[in-house]
Amino acid sequence: MSDQRGMVQRRGLGHWFTHLGLIIGVLFIFFPIWLAFVASTVTQPEIVRPPMPLLPGGHFIENYSKALFSGVNAPVATMMLNSLIMALGITIGKIVISLTSAFAIVYFRFPGRTVFFWLIFLTLMLPVEVRIVPTYEVIANFGMLNSYSGLIFPLIASATATFLFRQFFLTVPDELTEAARVDGASPMQFFWHILLPMSRTNIAALFVILFIYGWNQYLWPLLITTDPSMNTIVMGIKQMFPSGDDLADWPVIMATSILAMVPPVIVVISMQKLFIRGLVDSEK
Amino acid sequence: MEKRVIFKGWMLPALLLLPQIVITAIFFFYPAGQAIWQSMFVPDPFGLKTQFVGLGNFEYLLGDPYYRASFVTTAIFSGLVTVVSMGVALYLAILADRLIKGSGTYRTLLIWPYAVAPAVAGVLWMFMFNTRVGVVAWYLGLLGYDWNHVLDEAEAMGLVVVASSWGRISYNFLFFLAGLQAIPRSVIEAAAIDGAKFWTRFRTIVWPLLSPTTFFLLVVNVVYAFFETFGVIHTITAGGPQQATTILVYKVYSDGFVGQDLGSSAAQSVILLLLVGILTVIQFKFIERRVHY
Numbered sequence: 001m002s003d004q005r006g007m008v009q010r011r012g013l014g015h016w017f018t019h020l021g022l023i024i025g026v027l028f029i030f031f032p033i034w035l036a037f038v039a040s041t042v043t044q045p046e047i048v049r050p051p052m053p054l055l056p057g058g059h060f061i062e063n064y065s066k067a068l069f070s071g072v073n074a075p076v077a078t079m080m081l082n083s084l085i086m087a088l089g090i091t092i093g094k095i096v097i098s099l100t101s102a103f104a105i106v107y108f109r110f111p112g113r114t115v116f117f118w119l120i121f122l123t124l125m126l127p128v129e130v131r132i133v134p135t136y137e138v139i140a141n142f143g144m145l146n147s148y149s150g151l152i153f154p155l156i157a158s159a160t161a162t163f164l165f166r167q168f169f170l171t172v173p174d175e176l177t178e179a180a181r182v183d184g185a186s187p188m189q190f191f192w193h194i195l196l197p198m199s200r201t202n203i204a205a206l207f208v209i210l211f212i213y214g215w216n217q218y219l220w221p222l223l224i225t226t227d228p229s230m231n232t233i234v235m236g237i238k239q240m241f242p243s244g245d246d247l248a249d250w251p252v253i254m255a256t257s258i259l260a261m262v263p264p265v266i267v268v269i270s271m272q273k274l275f276i277r278g279l280v281d282s283e284k
Numbered sequence: 285m286e287k288r289v290i291f292k293g294w295m296l297p298a299l300l301l302l303p304q305i306v307i308t309a310i311f312f313f314y315p316a317g318q319a320i321w322q323s324m325f326v327p328d329p330f331g332l333k334t335q336f337v338g339l340g341n342f343e344y345l346l347g348d349p350y351y352r353a354s355f356v357t358t359a360i361f362s363g364l365v366t367v368v369s370m371g372v373a374l375y376l377a378i379l380a381d382r383l384i385k386g387s388g389t390y391r392t393l394l395i396w397p398y399a400v401a402p403a404v405a406g407v408l409w410m411f412m413f414n415t416r417v418g419v420v421a422w423y424l425g426l427l428g429y430d431w432n433h434v435l436d437e438a439e440a441m442g443l444v445v446v447a448s449s450w451g452r453i454s455y456n457f458l459f460f461l462a463g464l465q466a467i468p469r470s471v472i473e474a475a476a477i478d479g480a481k482f483w484t485r486f487r488t489i490v491w492p493l494l495s496p497t498t499f500f501l502l503v504v505n506v507v508y509a510f511f512e513t514f515g516v517i518h519t520i521t522a523g524g525p526q527q528a529t530t531i532l533v534y535k536v537y538s539d540g541f542v543g544q545d546l547g548s549s550a551a552q553s554v555i556l557l558l559l560v561g562i563l564t565v566i567q568f569k570f571i572e573r574r575v576h577y
Contacts, residue, residue, distance in 0.1 A: 018379050018382050018383060019383075019386075021375070021376070021379045022376060022379050022380060022383075022390050025372070025375075025376045025379075025394065025453075026390065026393045026394060029393075029394060029397055029450070029453065029454075032405070032408040032409060032411075032412060032450065033397075033400075033408065035408070035411065035412055035419060036407075036408050036411065039411065047417050048416070048417055050416075050417055050418070050419065050422040051419050051422045051423065052417065052419055054419075096303075097303040097304040097307065098304065100300040100301070100303065100304070101300060101301045101303070101304040101305075103300055104296075104297035104298075104300035104301045105297075105301070106287055107287060107290055107291050107297075108290060108291055108292075108293070108294070108296070108297035109290055110293075110294035110297050110298065111294070113297075116301060116305065119305075119308070119313075120304060120305075120308060123308055123312050129511045129514060129533050129536070129556075130319075130511070130533070130536070130553050130556040130557050130560060131312075131315045131316050131319050131553055131557075132536065132537065132540065132541075132553070133319070133322070133536075133540040133541070133546060133549050133550060133553065134314075134315035134316070134317075134318035134319045134322065134550070134553075135311060135315040136541075137315075137318070138310065138311065138314060138315055138318075153307060153310075153311050154311045156307055156311075157307050157308050157310075157311040157312040158312070159304075159308075162304065170287070174287065174288050174289040177287070177289040177290075178289050181289070181291075187291040187293075187296055188296070190291075212398070212399050215401070216399075216400075216401035216402070216403075216404075218401060218402065218403040218514060218515035218518070219514050219515070219518075219537065222518070223541065234401045234403050234404060234515070235403065237403065237404065237407050237519075238403065238407070238518065238519050250411070250417060253407070254411065257404050257407050257408060260401065260404050261399065261400045261401070261404055264399035264400070264401075265396050265399045265400070267399065268395065268396050268398060268399040269392065269396055272392060272395070275395075276395075276458060279455070279458065280462075
């Protein structure tokens with residue numbers, strides 16, 4: 001039974017063309033990243049006198065330590081820490097408030113429940129990009145410019161996760177709730193000891209997706225972090241280019257670009273199953 | 285769908301809902317309301333007072349050739365991004381689906397660019413095509429082609445389209461491959477026994493069965509091209525040259541924050557809000573259909 005596809009599976013030459021096509025695709029995807037990596041290991045003169053080399057040079061440690069510890073406007077290590085705090089803040093914040101509100105909506109009847117559900121539902125899919133000016137004013141009035149809370153809160157205000165947990169809670173068998181009630185469990189005990197453990201995989205899958213979403217934010221940090229020490233790495237790269245005609249410090253900028261993609265890429269590759277599940281779940 | 289077994293009380297659920305309600309009210313409903321409110325006012329030149337103009341901002345926008353041009357730019361841009369990223373992804377997914385072994389390996393190799401931020405993708409592509417140091421631009425020059433996306437509008441559009449599609453291929457590939465693998469082998473084998481060649485099988489069986497996936501991706505990719513590509517455009521072209529790559533979201537930003545024209549920017553936000561609303565309705569209509577599929 002090793003060959004279930006039988007006659008629709010191409011053999012011989014066709015088989016190799018299939019691989020060839022895929023390899024070309026993989027190379028196309030890799031090429032820009034390979035170039036960025038090469039540029040991050042050579043010296044500035046090697047880049048500004050084109051064509052730059054296509055194989056890595058010997059300045060890896062030099063360029064990366066320059067980026068990490070001095071950078072251009074702020075050390076990249078600081079920007080990475082900011083990105084990490086923002087990404088984790090968005091991820092954890094969104095998961096926590098969504099879990100509790102989905103629990104309230106599914107497991108209780110109270111006046112205005114449907115209204116609340118629809119109010120939350122309305123926020124689905126309305127990205128921060130379309131309400132940037134007024135949201136910026138809110139943050140400015142609260143004195144939250146250049147702060148972590150300013151970076152995190154506006155991006156938590158969306159209902160995708162609530163909706164997801166609601167869908168999942170609805171599939172949890174009523175017998176479990178019944179049994180918990182018979183045993184005298186309070187609602188919160190049921191939540192902690194039964195519902196949360198059952199939601200583990202969903203939470204983990206959502207964690208992966210939200211972490212990437214948070215790490216990769218660009219427009220919002222660009223607006224509210226004017227202080228270089230609060231920049232996140234993804235938005236900080238563009239700030240490293242000099243204005244006007246000065247020459248950009250390409251090796252350091254490219255090292256920063258590589259550093260900006262390493263954490264989310266590691267998350268995707270090491271948690272591939274959860275990542276795929278999270279993607280499919282959050283788009284359902 | 286409703287739960288039969290529930291808990292009693294209203295204090296606890298109110299407390300549980302509170303954090304989300306407060307955050308959504310402050311950071312979502314209030315700003316969205318403000319956008320609608322501001323869209324009906326024009327600030328005086330000194331920013332001291334505002335004057336009520338009703339739908340004046342909208343009237344002005346719809347008559348503004350720059351804004352209309354931005355609509356066209358957005359349509360071209362999102363159309364191209366959607367077609368390019370879905371086309372390449374479908375091609376790769378069909379190839380990977382033909383393999384008995386190894387499709388998992390290719391999937392791993394192809395999906396991780398999803399994790400690369402659009403803004404970082406923008407920097408990578410801008411580096412390759414940089415007029416001074418870009419490797420690709422240099423080799424194009426060797427072939428006698430003078431690449432300059434800083435001046436040439438079509439080249440600028442081409443570059444932001446490719447840079448925006450590049451990372452998106454992963455996402456589309458993943459969904460196409462899953463869609464293809466969900467098609468029962470027996471159906472395809474039966475057609476093969478009847479003598480149907482690859483293209484006939486693809487046209488008459490695979491493509492129709494794949495259409496729910498295709499339609500879903502169509503909507504999602506348009507939404508992506510509308511909103512999430514800001515980073516690509518800001519890093520590569522900053523909307524230029526001559527606004528050739530100023531898509532609607534970029535214009536909200538540049539009018540609101542660079543140009544400080546708050547009324548117009550708010551009116552543009554409202555129009556975008558409506559557009560997203562329409563796209564959401566389309567998506568949900570479709571999802572309902574898919575459930576009954």
